[in-house]
Amino acid sequence: MSKGRVTVVDIARAAGVSKSTVSLVLQSSPLVNEATRAKVTAVIRDLGYVYNRGAANLRQSASSRIIGIVVNDLTNSFFAELAVGMDMVMQSAGYVQFLSNSAESVDRQREVIASMREHGISGLILSPARGTEAADLKPLVASGIPVLAVVRNVVGAKVSTLFSDNYAGAMDAVGHLIGLGHRRIAFLGGMANTTVFAERTAGWRDALNKAGIPASDDLVIASTASRAGGVAAVERALQLPEPPTAALCFNDAAAFGVCDGLRAKGKEPGRDFGVVGFDDVIEAETAVPALTTVSVDPQGMGRRAAQMLLKQINAGRAEPEAIVNSVRLVVRESCGAGGNGGARRMLA
């Protein structure tokens, strides 16, 4: 009764079989007789038995059915949705996940990964904190645990990757703004000297060049990749001698900030200024004006990441693979293309 937890031995005794048989029932082996199985199952229910996965994991075979997920900023809805996507797949696959936030601190990230490792994760999905080095992941990959870097990369690390097609997405978005008649198009928000920033600005630059428009460096205004960062960036943009009439923003959070900043200056986003975001977070659709944005589908990307990792775990030892998640421009209202053909109006 109160003598600690119920174990297979207790079940065995109560059902009048051996612990081996109980074990076979637990893993629904076809070897056991139906009558026995029924009897054991009943006893398991009656005694309120709880399977002890920790004990099972002791034997060096079989995976722990635990994976680790570490993201750099869970308060950003992009990452929250990414996590939700992963959670869905993991739940259906019968896995549980340690989920932690590194808050852009490589130290916290290192600690939390170490802790997860001690608990025996069989795989790790990491959206690395800024400044993560290949060495940080070395021991993990050396011990044969599949690691998947998402969203951002870790230079030199031999891990699988899943990134979105930042370059193509930015190209498309800027191309669309050019098609609407814009000639001075800024790139607002985001921390410079990150790979993602470099890729998105490269797309911005090449789209302008392709259209024969000079891509002037003062139209690239970095800041934090947040709502507050967007406000700050657009403020500076509007103070330029020749201010832009539209902008591709580093991400949706920054884009919302840009909208806020425009309104604070008496300009209505979508009418007086074209705004395009990046990510397509859930609020993008319902915001006013609805945000035109490069849809990365964070939940979908999360699901895909989870599937990739599970595949690698099941495959035993697979070579790292690099996948780019294609993106697509979702035209809504904030770019000024909202049905009434009003884009050119802004340029008057």
Added chain:
Amino acid sequence: MSKGRVTVVDIARAAGVSKSTVSLVLQSSPLVNEATRAKVTAVIRDLGYVYNRGAANLRQSASSRIIGIVVNDLTNSFFAELAVGMDMVMQSAGYVQFLSNSAESVDRQREVIASMREHGISGLILSPARGTEAADLKPLVASGIPVLAVVRNVVGAKVSTLFSDNYAGAMDAVGHLIGLGHRRIAFLGGMANTTVFAERTAGWRDALNKAGIPASDDLVIASTASRAGGVAAVERALQLPEPPTAALCFNDAAAFGVCDGLRAKGKEPGRDFGVVGFDDVIEAETAVPALTTVSVDPQGMGRRAAQMLLKQINAGRAEPEAIVNSVRLVVRESCGAGGNGGARRMLA
């Protein structure tokens, strides 16, 4: 070498001591000689030893240093921040957390809790899915695992609770709007027949009654507790024969939706209509207009929840406690009190 993982026995052999000594070193016991400790520590580093917590947890004493967190909607930034707050405390305390999203499904919630239990969590923080019953938590509490319900309650469950003071917060918010001169104040958004909804509308009603203003039921417009729900609710509100001039919204997400809906109808929130939210999510401060809201401080609440749970885990067997997290009205711009005393202007 490649013969599986490195264990205490390997360390012991390499360092020329017994596994018991290695174990003592691992738990930094004062019993071991400094020289020995140094030698063992060096070997541990050299061989790349990884502590196997699962093995240690087998012995019935000692906690697993794992807790479970299950929230009903991680895509809502309120819960994401709540989770981040918990994560902070847990990380510092040397715990890791399973973090999962129930997406308001009691089935998923049940499964994920069962799974966490098999993995040996030593405590659970739950923001319950709608429809959670006391029976769902019964086995968990019966086995002596501390459970803490946050944000929402589970009627009849003998667990600790941490809720925000919904009634007082709503009272304050509505009182403030009345002070600004409003007489027709709506309550917008949120799912009716939840406890939180009942508490907030009760505060709304009593504040109106206290001021001698009749609290008419058609001013309470329920919908989902999301941005989209806010848009829908304010649309209906503005179609009333005698439309409101201000509103307390169920939460910040709904409040942002209300702002969107107002703009869609050509009304500027904060100037033409007073809007007050509830939660004080991170975007509330930087939105335009900055959202006046009842600050629950989700991160702080998360930290507090984590501390409560840890306390109970360490206390061994503590009685469930019920704590209400006090809230405070943060006056920003969306209510129309933004410095220029313009509130009464809306009523002209």
Added chain:
DNA sequence: GCAGATAATTGGATCGTTCCAAATTTGTCA
């Protein structure tokens, strides 16, 4: 140099499961 204390170390036995080889039961057919 030796008793007595203190410091440091060490073999098992144990936790709850899985897995293997071996044992037992049941079934089939001549």
Added chain:
DNA sequence: TGACAAATTTGGAACGATCCAATTATCTGC
């Protein structure tokens, strides 16, 4: 009924750490 195969069941030895009781090394003071 006996021989053989197939279907079930079962002890015990892992897995990797902890903890207790017992042992050995080191230190006192005289």
